[in-house]
Amino acid sequence: MNEPKSLFLPEDALGIVTDLYQLTMAAGYFEQEMQDTATFELFVRTLPKNRSYLIVAGLEQVLHYLTHVRFSSESIHYLRTLPIFHHVSNNFFEYLKNFSFSGTLYAMPEGTVAFAGEPLLRVTAPIIEAQIVETYLLSTINFQTSIATKASRIVYAARGRDVIDFGTRRAHGPQAGVLAARACFLGGCNGTSNVFAAFKLGIPAVGTIAHSWVMAFENELNSFCKFHETFPDNTLLLIDTYNTLLGAKHAAMIGKKLKGVRIDSGDLINLSREVRKILDGEGLHHARIVGSGDLNEERIDELMRNGAPIDSFGVGTEMVTSKDAPALGGVYKLVEQEHKGKSIPRMKFSEDKITYPCKKQVYRAKDDYGNIIKDVMGLEGEKNEGMPLLVLGIKDGKICYHLPSIHEIQYNASENLSHLPASFKRLKDAESYPVIKSQLLEQKRQETEKKLRNQL
Amino acid sequence: MNEPKSLFLPEDALGIVTDLYQLTMAAGYFEQEMQDTATFELFVRTLPKNRSYLIVAGLEQVLHYLTHVRFSSESIHYLRTLPIFHHVSNNFFEYLKNFSFSGTLYAMPEGTVAFAGEPLLRVTAPIIEAQIVETYLLSTINFQTSIATKASRIVYAARGRDVIDFGTRRAHGPQAGVLAARACFLGGCNGTSNVFAAFKLGIPAVGTIAHSWVMAFENELNSFCKFHETFPDNTLLLIDTYNTLLGAKHAAMIGKKLKGVRIDSGDLINLSREVRKILDGEGLHHARIVGSGDLNEERIDELMRNGAPIDSFGVGTEMVTSKDAPALGGVYKLVEQEHKGKSIPRMKFSEDKITYPCKKQVYRAKDDYGNIIKDVMGLEGEKNEGMPLLVLGIKDGKICYHLPSIHEIQYNASENLSHLPASFKRLKDAESYPVIKSQLLEQKRQETEKKLRNQL
Numbered sequence: 011m012n013e014p015k016s017l018f019l020p021e022d023a024l025g026i027v028t029d030l031y032q033l034t035m036a037a038g039y040f041e042q043e044m045q046d047t048a049t050f051e052l053f054v055r056t057l058p059k060n061r062s063y064l065i066v067a068g069l070e071q072v073l074h075y076l077t078h079v080r081f082s083s084e085s086i087h088y089l090r091t092l093p094i095f096h097h098v099s100n101n102f103f104e105y106l107k108n109f110s111f112s113g114t115l116y117a118m119p120e121g122t123v124a125f126a127g128e129p130l131l132r133v134t135a136p137i138i139e140a141q142i143v144e145t146y147l148l149s150t151i152n153f154q155t156s157i158a159t160k161a162s163r164i165v166y167a168a169r170g171r172d173v174i175d176f177g178t179r180r181a182h183g184p185q186a187g188v189l190a191a192r193a194c195f196l197g198g199c200n201g202t203s204n205v206f207a208a209f210k211l212g213i214p215a216v217g218t219i220a221h222s223w224v225m226a227f228e229n230e231l232n233s234f235c236k237f238h239e240t241f242p243d244n245t246l247l248l249i250d251t252y253n254t255l256l257g258a259k260h261a262a263m264i265g266k267k268l269k270g271v272r273i274d275s276g277d278l279i280n281l282s283r284e285v286r287k288i289l290d291g292e293g294l295h296h297a298r299i300v301g302s303g304d305l306n307e308e309r310i311d312e313l314m315r316n317g318a319p320i321d322s323f324g325v326g327t328e329m330v331t332s333k334d335a336p337a338l339g340g341v342y343k344l345v346e347q348e349h350k351g352k353s354i355p356r357m358k359f360s361e362d363k364i365t366y367p368c369k370k371q372v373y374r375a376k377d378d379y380g381n382i383i384k385d386v387m388g389l390e391g392e393k394n395e396g397m398p399l400l401v402l403g404i405k406d407g408k409i410c411y412h413l414p415s416i417h418e419i420q421y422n423a424s425e426n427l428s429h430l431p432a433s434f435k436r437l438k439d440a441e442s443y444p445v446i447k448s449q450l451l452e453q454k455r456q457e458t459e460k461k462l463r464n465q466l
Numbered sequence: 467m468n469e470p471k472s473l474f475l476p477e478d479a480l481g482i483v484t485d486l487y488q489l490t491m492a493a494g495y496f497e498q499e500m501q502d503t504a505t506f507e508l509f510v511r512t513l514p515k516n517r518s519y520l521i522v523a524g525l526e527q528v529l530h531y532l533t534h535v536r537f538s539s540e541s542i543h544y545l546r547t548l549p550i551f552h553h554v555s556n557n558f559f560e561y562l563k564n565f566s567f568s569g570t571l572y573a574m575p576e577g578t579v580a581f582a583g584e585p586l587l588r589v590t591a592p593i594i595e596a597q598i599v600e601t602y603l604l605s606t607i608n609f610q611t612s613i614a615t616k617a618s619r620i621v622y623a624a625r626g627r628d629v630i631d632f633g634t635r636r637a638h639g640p641q642a643g644v645l646a647a648r649a650c651f652l653g654g655c656n657g658t659s660n661v662f663a664a665f666k667l668g669i670p671a672v673g674t675i676a677h678s679w680v681m682a683f684e685n686e687l688n689s690f691c692k693f694h695e696t697f698p699d700n701t702l703l704l705i706d707t708y709n710t711l712l713g714a715k716h717a718a719m720i721g722k723k724l725k726g727v728r729i730d731s732g733d734l735i736n737l738s739r740e741v742r743k744i745l746d747g748e749g750l751h752h753a754r755i756v757g758s759g760d761l762n763e764e765r766i767d768e769l770m771r772n773g774a775p776i777d778s779f780g781v782g783t784e785m786v787t788s789k790d791a792p793a794l795g796g797v798y799k800l801v802e803q804e805h806k807g808k809s810i811p812r813m814k815f816s817e818d819k820i821t822y823p824c825k826k827q828v829y830r831a832k833d834d835y836g837n838i839i840k841d842v843m844g845l846e847g848e849k850n851e852g853m854p855l856l857v858l859g860i861k862d863g864k865i866c867y868h869l870p871s872i873h874e875i876q877y878n879a880s881e882n883l884s885h886l887p888a889s890f891k892r893l894k895d896a897e898s899y900p901v902i903k904s905q906l907l908e909q910k911r912q913e914t915e916k917k918l919r920n921q922l
Contacts, residue, residue, distance in 0.1 A: 012869040014530040017644050017666060019474055027640050029632070029659040031673030034697065038679065041696040048682065074470040088665045094674075094700045137682060144676075148635035149643055176485070179604035180793045182638035182646070184483050187605055188473050189639045203485040209544045210473060217487030218550075220600075222800040223494065225812045226504065226593060229921040240497040241490065244550045251814055252922055275819055327793045336792035337636045337783045344678040356681045358707055363731055413468040465685040466708055 019185075023082040024075060025109060026089070028145040034094060036138045040102045047113075047348040048137035049369050050144065051129035052151060058335030062440035063430060065162045065423050066122040066130050067193045068154030073409055075146050076115060081106040111139050115404035118372075119414070120158075120196060121423030122399060123430055125445045128372045128387060130155070130340070132400060137347070144342045153186070154193040156338040160307075160329055161197030162427060163437060167307040169314050172322035174216045175202040176302060177330030190330035196419050203324075211416050218244060221274075224251040231260040238264050246270040246300065249285070258285040262292040270298030272324065278303070279318045286319040300324055306333065307437050345369065355458040366451060367458045372399040373448075382429050388448030475641075479538040480531060481565060482545070484601040489545065492594045493554045496561060503569075503804040504593035505825050506600065507585035508607060514791030518896035519886060521618045521879050522578040522586050523649045524610030529865055531602050532571060537562040567595050571860035574828075575870070576614075576652060577879030578855060579886055581901045584828045584843060586611070586796070588856060593803070600798045609642070610649040612794040616763075616785055617653030618883060619893060623763040625770050628778035630672045631658040632758060633786030646786035652875050659780075667872050674700060674728075680707040687716040694720050702726040702756065705741070714741040718748040726754030728780065734759070735774045742775040756780055762789065763893050801825065811914040822907060823914045828855040829904075838885050844904030 019027055026033075054064065081089075086103050089095055095102075113135020118124055130151055133140050165173050175194040178187030191207035201214030208215035219237055227233035230252060238245045246269045249257025254273055261271045271289070273281050278301045289297045301313065302324030310323055327333060343365045344356045355367030366387070373386045373396030388394055403411045414422070433441045447455075475483055482489075510520065537545075542559050545551055551558075569591020574580055586607055589596050621629050631650040634643030647663035657670030664671035675693055683689035686708060694701045702725045705713025710729055717727045727745070729737050734757045745753045757769065758780030766779055783789060799821045800812045811823030822843070829842045829852030844850055859867045870878070889897045903911075 012871075014526045014533070014865070014869060015666060016477070016530045016534070017527060017641075017648065017663075018477065019641055019644070020662060021472070021474065023662070026661040026665060027634075027644070028661055029634060029673050030661050030664070030671045031659065031676055033661060034674055034700075035676065035679050038675075038693055038696045039682075042692050044682070046682070048678075050678070070470045071473060074472045077470070078472070085662075085665065089661075092671060094671075094697060097696060097698060141676075141678060145635050145643075146640050149637055149640045152636055153639045153642070178483075178485060179601050179798075180608055180795070181605055182642040182787070183609045184602050184605045185473075185475055185641035186609070186638040187601075188475070188483070192473065203487065205482040205484055205486050205489060205545075206476060206479070206541075207473070208486070209482060209541065210471060215486045215548060215550075217485050218490055219494075220487055220491065221814050222504075222506070222597060223491045225800045225814060226495075226500070226502070226803060236498050237494055240494045240553060241550060242553060244490075252918065256922060327795070331638070331792045333792055336787045336789055339636070339783070342635075344681045347682060358677050358681060409470070413470060415468075462708065466712060 020082065020085070021078070022080060023085040024079045024146065025081040025106065025142060026085045028142055032142045032144055033089065035141050037095060037098045037102050039138045039141070040105060041098060044137060046137050047134060048140045048344055049132060049134040049346040050140050050342050051345050051370060052131040052147060052340055052342045053129045054126055054338055054340050055363070056339065057126045058338065060438060061159060061335060062434050063159070063443065064124045064155050065158040065197050066118045066124050066155055067120050067158035067196050068151040069117050069120045069403065070413060071150045071154070072117070072131065072147055073403060073411070073413070075150065076111045076143060076404055077407070077409060079111055079143060081109050083107070110407060111135065111143060112407040113139055113404070114406070116400040117403040118399050119401060119422065121419045121426060123382070123426045125385060125443050127445055128385065129370050129400065132369060148340050148342055152338040152340040154189055156332045156335070157190050157193035157330060158197035158423070160332040161194040161199055162423065163307045164310060164325055164329055165198030166435060167311040167314065167437060168323055171320065172200045173198065174322060174324050175199050175204070175329060176324040177326035178204045180327040181330045187330065192416065194329055195416055196423055198420065198424055213416060218246040219248050221248060221251045224248060230257060231263065234260055234264060238267065242267055244269055246272060248272045248274060250275045254281050255284055255288065258288040262289055262294055268294055268297045270300060272300040272302060274303045278313055278320065279316045282318045282320050298322060304328065311437060355454055357455065357458050357462065359459055366447065366455050368451065368454050370451065373397065374399055376429070380429050381431050385445045386448050387445060387451060389450050389454065392448060392450050394448065476538065476541070477534070478536060479541040480535045480602065481537040481562065481598060482541045484598055488598045488600055490550060491597050493551060493558050495594045495597070496558045497554060500593060502593050503590060504596045504800055505588060505590045505802040506596050506798050507801050507826060508587040508603060508796055508798045509585045510582055510794055510796045511819070512795065513582045514794065516894060517615060517791060518890050519615070519899065520580045520611050521614040521653050522574045522580050522611055523576050523614035523652050524607040525573050525576045525859065526869060527606045527610070528573070528587065528603055529859060529867070529869070531606065532567045532599060532860055533863070533865060535567055535599060537565050539563070566863060567591065567599060568863040569595055569860070570862070572856040573859040574855050575857060575878065577875045577882060579838070579882045581841060581899050583901055584841065585826050585856065588825060604796050604798055608794045608796040610645055612788045612791070613646050613649035613786060614653035614879070616788040617650040617655055618879065619763040620766060620781055620785055621654030622891060623767040623770065623893060624779055627776065628656045629654065630778060630780050631655050631660070631785060632780040633782035634660045636783040637786040643786065648872065650785055651872055652879055654876065654880055669872060674702040675704050677704060677707045680704060686713060687719065690716050690720060694723065698723055700725055702728060704728045704730060706731045710737050711740055711744065714744040718745055718750055724750055724753045726756060728756040728758060730759045734769055734776065735772045738774045738776050754778060760784065767893060811910055813911065813914050813918065815915055822903065822911050824907065824910050826907065829853065830855055832885070836885050837887050841899070841901045842904050843901060843907060845906050845910065848904060848906050850904065
């Protein structure tokens with residue numbers, strides 16, 4: 011009988027976790043003896059609907075990948091069998107055997123507030139290497155940035171109340187649940203239900219009981235008492251299995267040691283008020299109310315505007331899939347090439363898409379209060395007063411970046427957001443933050459486009 | 467310096483890839499000496515907008531997980547450190563050391579056409595085991611089913627033209643890209659750009675060049691010739707880097723050996739027509755046109771209705787994120803419990819959610835032409851003429867199911883869909899397929915609810 015496949019990522023063969031065309035191009039460059047150094051930039055052309063900024067996330071997994079990407083003999087053997095590689099020389103496969111990333115990475119640190127068009131990563135490496143890594147980099151940054159951004163909106167709506175990630179069951183596979191837990195914490199969440207993520211990241215693991223616990227006992231009260239026996243200091247009870255208000259009364263019977271209750275369905279505004287009354291009526295002012303069930307930033311905003319006495323929000327599906335904008339359209343484009351010691355700017359200008367050429371840097375301007383007011387996208391190294399946002403991550407294949415802890419990143423993200431004026435953070439109809447191209451960059455673009463059009 | 471973390475799933479500790487509450491409940495059941503056998507069913511309450519059926523997917527990874535789920539000593543050590551487990555006895559952690567899944571799984575085979583409310587999986591096991599596995603099962607089935615379903619809609623819209631998965635870069639992390647590639651193939655795609663997925667699954671890997679190849683050479687024509695040198699039999703060229711029609715002319719200069727061209731931007735209807743004319747004008751009738759760029763079932767349907775001469779569609783973001791419906795709301799609910807040799811039906815009836823009690827089976831009725839016309843959801847073992855859809859997957863922790871190949875699954879999915887009348891497959895405003903509860907099941911529900919309400 012066939013063994014079922016896990017399809018877990020191959021730690022020794024991350025090189026083939028890529029699109030085939032990266033490898034055909036790699037073979038092509040190899041066969042053409044093109045040893046140019048190329049610079050690619052990863053950026054998001056247009057922000058999704060209702061997004062006015064991004065919280066950059068995923069750099070740590072990018073650093074892991076770039077320092078671990080290899081081709082196992084088994085994976086090379088597979089490539090050799092593909093008809094498309096039929097005319098490719100043996101030397102290329104020998105090259106893959108010793109493949110590792112030897113280039114340079116500049117990146118916006120995780121937790122940076124970024125905007126459309128700005129490079130989040132800049133890779134400079136032999137063109138083959140820079141090409142092969144594209145797919146993994148995109149999928150890592152696109153996903154985590156998308157989720158960290160969504161989480162930051164939800165945390166913003168919660169106005170200081172706790173937000174917990176409950177989303178693994180609805181994430182795009184078990185691995186996405188782990189990465190989402192990381193991105194959510196980075197975006198401001200207080201913990202996750204995902205035990206493995208909590209373990210590996212050193213962040214709070216949260217959770218007590220589900221409906222099945224309540225259903226597994228003779229009746230609700232009995233199930234609550236049994237739970238309290240085993241978890242006397244952590245008795246947070248789910249009260250909506252049968253009837254929420256009756257559930258609140260049953261929970262209150264636990265007495266002073268009751269830590270809180272969770273409501274997972276129904277009209278949370280009214281139910282939370284009624285439940286609060288029941289708990290307060292029994293003197294259980296300290297008992298917390300957790301709200302959950304298809305929550306997102308809009309619903310939480312509504313709950314808060316209506317003064318719902320909810321202390322903590324458990325958010326799942328909507329956050330870990332960024333449901334209203336489930337994909338971030340990050341792209342990775344060639345912007346410069348060193349050919350025989352000469353730098354050649356590169357760009358694309360098809361019908362509806364244009365890219366700016368050359369190695370770029372983003373310079374961020376602040377006002378006297380520390381608020382960020384404008385970004386200038388210019389050439390790397392040009393004179394500019396703003397603070398450069400892209401920092402060195404990898405040089406000659408080696409990490410030369412002090413990895414912050416996830417707590418530091420969370421702090422930085424929150425600090426950065428606090429300096430973004432409120433008009434840019436509104437959940438809907440936020441103002442568009444000004445990102446300006448420097449004169450030098452604009453000039454370069456015009457020159458390059460003219461030159462390329464002449465060559466067409 | 468800290469090492470960057472991969473956050474890859476821990477093959478030796480899949481037990482902690484779960485929500486914390488599964489483990490607190492497990493500890494609670496353990497401490498309460500509750501050794502009841504429980505049955506949980508996984509089902510989708512309501513289908514997402516514009517979905518009228520599901521293509522079930524993910525069972526193979528569920529089988530892998532259920533036969534591999536363990537707790538490593540390191541993961542148990544971590545659990546011991548959590549304050550919430552403070553009062554839990556040492557015996558529970560000893561129990562986790564030897565944990566494995568010893569239960570029974572019934573499942574709809576992958577590729578089955580399923581509908582709202584129908585159990586896709588049914589797990590019967592000691593309640594602790596059945597509880598711990600919930601999160602992983604949900605996230606596996608929810609994701610792959612969601613993507614296989616989306617892919618089947620896209621393939622349906624393509625009316626027999628090829629559909630290729632190009633989505634890894636926009637999937638929810640690199641692992642999600644691999645699982646999506648599997649689900650897309652299962653749902654009817656012809657191949658994937660994801661090399662690792664193609665390798666592991668034995669399905670076609672597809673892809674030639676990106677814009678960067680074209681940009682990396684002196685000019686477009688030069689880049690095309692260079693590619694043709696290395697890949698004489700697989701020269702499929704991307705022609706929209708600068709100007710699509712000029713690109714088509716450059717591609718045509720390759721001559722008879724040109725395999726095809728890809729258009730990735732602009733008005734695909736008009737461009738594909740113009741490009742076809744250019745190719746045909748050079749006698750390159752055999753050269754294929756691939757269309758890509760933000761395609762989904764609606765856009766492909768529009769292209770096909772307008773007779774766009776596109777032979778193959780490369781679909782990414784929209785398919786691998788199921789962008790219009792990025793989450794499937796599968797749930798996993800306790801439906802029955804063996805307590806001291808007695809079967810107790812279990813159900814939930816909170817304000818807005820109800821579950822049906824007891825072990826269920828889905829019986830599918832066909833008309834004389836083999837078309838499926840109605841499902842009856844009844845009790846396991848009840849007399850019913852329809853074909854039962856849930857089959858045995860695991861018994862006493864061991865797989866007893868012949869794993870079909872991915873090609874067989876794809877064939878089955880396509881066969882099954884071909885017997886679903888067209889009115890249920892319309893991309894929009896499809897009819898709702900009738901799923902009826904059997905009399906016996908309805909009776910059980912009423913009895914159980916009455917009994918539970920009396921106990922409240």
